[in-house]
Amino acid sequence: MNPARRTTAAAAATVVLATAGTLLTATAPASAAVTCTSPVFKRQFFANTAFSGTPKKTDCDSAIDQNWGTNAPATGLPKDNFSVRWTVTRDFGSGGPFTLTAATQDGIRVYLDGSRKIDLWKNVSTTARKTVDVTVPAGKHTLRVDYVNWTGTANVSLAYTPRTSATVDKVKPLTPTGTKVTYDPATGKAKLTWSKNKEMDLAGYRVFRRLKGAAYGSTPLATTTSTTYTDSTLPVTGATYYYEIRATDKAGNESAGTADQAVTTVDRVAPGTPAITKATGEVTPTGGTGGLQLGWSKVADAATYRVYRAATENGTYTRIASTAQLSHLDTSAAESTVYYYRVSAVDAAGNESARSAPQRGRIWDNDPPPLVTGLSVTPTEFGFQLDWDKSPAEDLKYYTIHWGELYGDEGEQVCYGSLVDYVAPSETTYAYETVPDGDEVCFFVDAVDDENNSAIKWSDVPVQAVVARELDLTPTEPAP
Structure with a gap:
């Protein structure tokens, strides 16, 4: 509430100036134009009870609550038979039920959009009071209060x-x-801002958040009386979240939610860790190695996978590949060399998972030794003496000796042999012991390498067996 102020000499109704012997007369208004910002009232003072003529004074008043007693309300006004008018146009938001409470000596009339709601209009010797309940519609409305003091004490x-x-x-x-x-x-963090509601009974605002594809819950993320809120609890998973704001009043009524406000968060969460399911050597269609084939489990949210390799299980792992597939062929892996592999998953934001447990891998030697050459079989009194050329294979593991019998017609006979012994790779002779009785038999020798590749098994040409006949050392006479 702003009290009335004394007018200055410059605001007097008439000013007389004498200059150079000339009489000049100037007329000024009682008060300059006054603009009051809602919800402050504009107040006008009149020197009569009919609110007629030009107001003697106009100012702004934040509240209607004055007690002038038996004094004049402002300089230039009488202490009796004056009137005051207050007006304000404001936005009531959604409106609703209101109470108008008036107290006056002498008369007061209260209008809402020109419709009179309170009428205490007579000269009284004590303060008159009245309370009225009204419903204010939504939006902007104008309140006007007319006050008159006829005689005696003035308060309103x-x-x-x-x-x-x-x-x-x-x-x-x-x-x-x-x-x-x-x-x-x-x-x-996400920062939300919104405009202040116009309701006079506003209690505050409720902030709701939901994940894309989900519904808003019944419990708000936050409640505030401010028109801004910073959410510092957003998961940094690269997901999209939506916000809405709802206003609440002191009666517990809640407004509808605002239009969704979307936020897509940064992704700082690494995907899960894959598990290696395969680490085996591959064979090319023409034989030999095609590389070491790795396979691993699929990880949700993974965009690519990184493959690491080391010479030892706890050694330094170097990245050798990045792929969107669930497998990788390590063509740089050397044959018969042990490697250790680990695989990680990487999402679209570049977050990398922990690496898988180490997995041992090795390309097995798929190249068999050459066929044994130079095999000769010599009958002896103890059976047979076998001799052959030393194999040039550097990875030779052993020789296998096979003995058998011939089947089929002459010229198309086949040696059906069975394994009878193993010979160290450093040896090129073997003594096959038996009781010679003149039988015709056959022999062949196979070479086997460290990967158990058999020269005969992988040969594309028939293996020639050596046929020999035992010495016949069977006695012609039975022993005495």
Whole structure:
């Protein structure tokens, strides 16, 4: 409430100036144009009880609550038979039930959009009072208060307040407007702002958040009386979240939610760790090695996988490949060399998972030794003496000796042999012991390498067996 102020000499109705013997007369208004910002009242003082003529004074008043007693309300006004008018146009938001409370000596009339709501209009010797309940529609409305003092003590007050009982107020606040959201990728925080609601019974705002594809829950993320909120609890998973703001009043009524405000977070969460399921050598269609084939399990949210290799299980792992597939052929792996592999998953944001447990891998030697050459079989009194050329294979593991019998017609005979012994790779002779009785038999020798590749098994040409006949050392006479 602003009290009336004394007018200055410059604001007098008539000013007379004498200059150079000339009489000049200038007329000035009683008060300059006054603009009052809602919800402040514009107040006008009149030197009569009919609110007629030019106001003697115009100013702004934040509240109607004055007691002038038996004094004049402002300089230039009489202490009796004056009037004061207050007006204000304001936005009531969603409106709702209000109470108008007036106290006056002498007369007061209260109007809402030109409709009279209170009428205490007579000269009284004591303060008159009246309370009225009204319903204010949503939006902007004008309150006008007319006060008159005829004689004696002058005082006046008027208050308009929302009724906030839940049994009376069933009007929801309006949906907040001007909602915006900004996201800071560096901090992972989302800041929401919105315009202040116009309701006089506003209690605050509720902030709701949901994950894309989900519904808003019944419990708000936050409650605030401010028009801004910073969410520092957003998961940094690269997901999209939506916000809405709802206004609440003191009766517990909640507005509808604002339009969704979307935020897509940065992704700082690594995917799960894959598990290697395969680490075996591959054979080319023409034989030999095609590389070491790795395979691993699929990981959700993985965009690519990184393959690491080391010479020892606990050694230094070097990345050798990056692929979107669930396998990788390590063509740089050497034959018969042991390697250790680990695989990690990488998502679209570049987050890398922990590496898998080490997996041992080796390309087995798929190249068999050459066929044994130079085999000769010599009958002896103890059986047979076998001799052959030394194998040039550097990875020779042993020789196998095979003995058998011939089947089939002459010229198309086949040696059906069976394994009878193993010979160290350093040896090129073997004594096959038997009781010679003149039988015709056959022999062949196979070479086997460290990977158990058999020269005969992998040969594309028939293996020639050596046929020999035992010495016949069977006695012609039975022993005495």
